[in-house]
Amino acid sequence: MTLLDSAVWGGKLYSDGWQESASGHPVVEPATGAQLGTVGLATEKDAHRAAARAAEAQRAWAATSPQARAAVLRRAGELFNEHAAEIEDWLVREAGSVRAKAGFEVQLAVGECFECASLPTHPQGEVLTTEEARWSLARRRPAGVVSVIAPFNFPLILGLRSVAPALALGNAVLLKPDPRTTVTGGVVIARIFEEAGLPAGVLHLLPGDGAVGQAVVEAPEVRVISFTGSTPVGRAIGERAGRLLKRAHLELGGNNALVVLPGADVQKAASAGAFGSYLHQGQICMTTGRHIVHESLVEEYTAVLAAKARALPVGDPAREDVALGPIIDRRQLERVHGIVTESVAAGATLAAGGEISGACYRATVLSDVTTDMPAWREEVFGPVAPVIGFSTLEEAARIVDDCEFGLSVGILGDVGTAMKLADRIESGKVHINEQTVADEPNAPFGGVKASGTGSRFGGAAANVEAFTETQWVTVRPDIADYPF
Structure with a gap:
């Protein structure tokens, strides 16, 4: 059986293992119109169920040792290398990629996983000055459940560049790929991390329509939304996230x-x-x-x-x-x-x-x-x-x-x-002295104006900022004296 054997994922969702879905969506080759398979489609109910399960699984994953989390990311990078040819074939057929672009995208995925393997042991805070007789610390904690909504054009890397750092930093993830590229933008990522040893319930694959997208934004367990796509849709997600007091990292259009x-x-x-x-x-x-x-x-x-x-x-x-x-x-x-x-x-x-x-x-x-x-x-x-x-x-x-x-x-x-x-x-x-298309896993990525909310992807600083929360901690040697 290959990594992407359709017997594993055909007509199914990845949510606590591969589960039969209520409906399917054809995987279509854009060059010919041929059907390459059928992926499962999620419902709003599936999304809310996955969010609740992700919140439960995230607590144990966050408590997993940094080296154990790093090992999953390193193994994922190795698996991308081992299965590169098969993944490239799918990028060519499902996403319409020329062979060189497909190879470049897979190697970006390898680099993303290896780069993110350093995040679990990256410094997670700082010691602050204080006027009191105590220690004062700012520490980074996992945000919790992160929703990742990714587009069709570079389906693998534009999903993985949020999924990998979010997982590395102790979060659980709901991944909603574009229905047109669900295999390369979703199934590949789910299968790689499944084989890499990621615990069940930490990553959920939820292909679907706009209603599913709305559900993965509005589910109460979700604290951060990472969206890559068009500016009009990004504006709508940003507005909805703002109303719900959630953080939205938006990488949008460009001219x-x-x-x-x-x-x-x-x-x-x-x-x-x-x-x-x-x-x-x-x-x-x-x-x-x-x-x-x-x-x-x-x-x-x-x-x-x-x-x-x-x-x-x-x-x-x-x-x-x-x-x-x-x-x-x-x-x-x-x-x-x-x-x-x-x-x-x-x-x-x-x-x-x-x-x-x-x-x-x-x-x-x-x-x-x-x-x-x-x-x-x-x-x-x-x-x-x-x-x-x-x-x-x-x-x-x-x-x-x-x-x-x-x-x-x-x-x-x-x-x-x-x-x-x-x-x-x-x-x-x-x-x-270079053209406009460039990306490296360790470099900050993002835009200004209608292109998004700044550099929220790539590099340790951007990833830690994007997928963790800051907690203030103070410690005294003895209980403080108070005037009441």
Whole structure:
């Protein structure tokens, strides 16, 4: 039996072991429409039952020794390595990932587990000064039950980057993956931790619709919600969490800018821009959605980028060696094409692409773009690269910041000039002489403005802040004297 043998998970939920669910959801291959299996769907009742069980199991898990918790995380990392090929195959078929992206995602999962294995023994507080004759301490305690709601695009790592640190720090987790990628965003994680020795009841897999999402937010046992997804849904979750006095860590949309400075190597810059815009068909929150190029280079840059776009093959990554795989579903495919055609109708020039090819969208370049066009203003979530020119550094900074989002910015060219620009812009991440897509398990990750609530993922500091509560503790050698 393999790790992902459907006999284990088909039509089932992972909640105190694999349990039959009341209904199922087809696992569909976006490239072909073929059904790959059936996953179980949770109900609101399932979610509330899981939350109560998680709260019970969390107490024992939090009391487990740090080294024992660390051992589970290390073993999970080893299992991701051992089963990498099988997991990659599922990422290719279920999520439409090209092979290189699938391999990168699995290795991120390995690194995430190994990085989080250090959290149980990370310092969990500090000694405070005090005016009294006592010791005064601030210690970190597990938050309790954490709900993780993850999207379809990088389904494995965008769920695991919250699940792994939350578990490492002694919490229990309710995981709700996107129904379109429940195997790679949920079943894989549940099976890995099951095999790694995580006690029953500590992790629950709850795929489902919006009602299930609402339940994992509102269940009284849940203290922290970690959500990655669209800004409108994130706003709704944040509002609901605020009303219930719960913490919500929100990593939302992005319309990220790549700035090409005067004097930059155009060939290298266009290569970086193509990677940033076309990796995983542009279905990444950090995708390069806006190319801001100095007026001395903009014509050449657009021509080189368009040539690269035209040369990128599209197709079924499970059966062909392609650079771009399918868009996740027909609705999103038509949305991407609609944004392109609306922008062309508004005056943009189609320098490359702009075509639907089966379940795929060809790498697209738009020139003669203005800042009020849909392809510039909206997060396209597809392989579309609109290009605009600038003349001064002040103008570049203004164009970068004239956006509701603030997730990631890349700046290509002279480092000194790039540093000056970086100091003027609002963004959760700035990458000099790199494009906008980057992630490492030990680095803080998050955005500002409509991109979320800041860096709440990655690195010990962010993870400890995200998934623990601070408790003040004082200790006296004897009972204090009081005036009553």
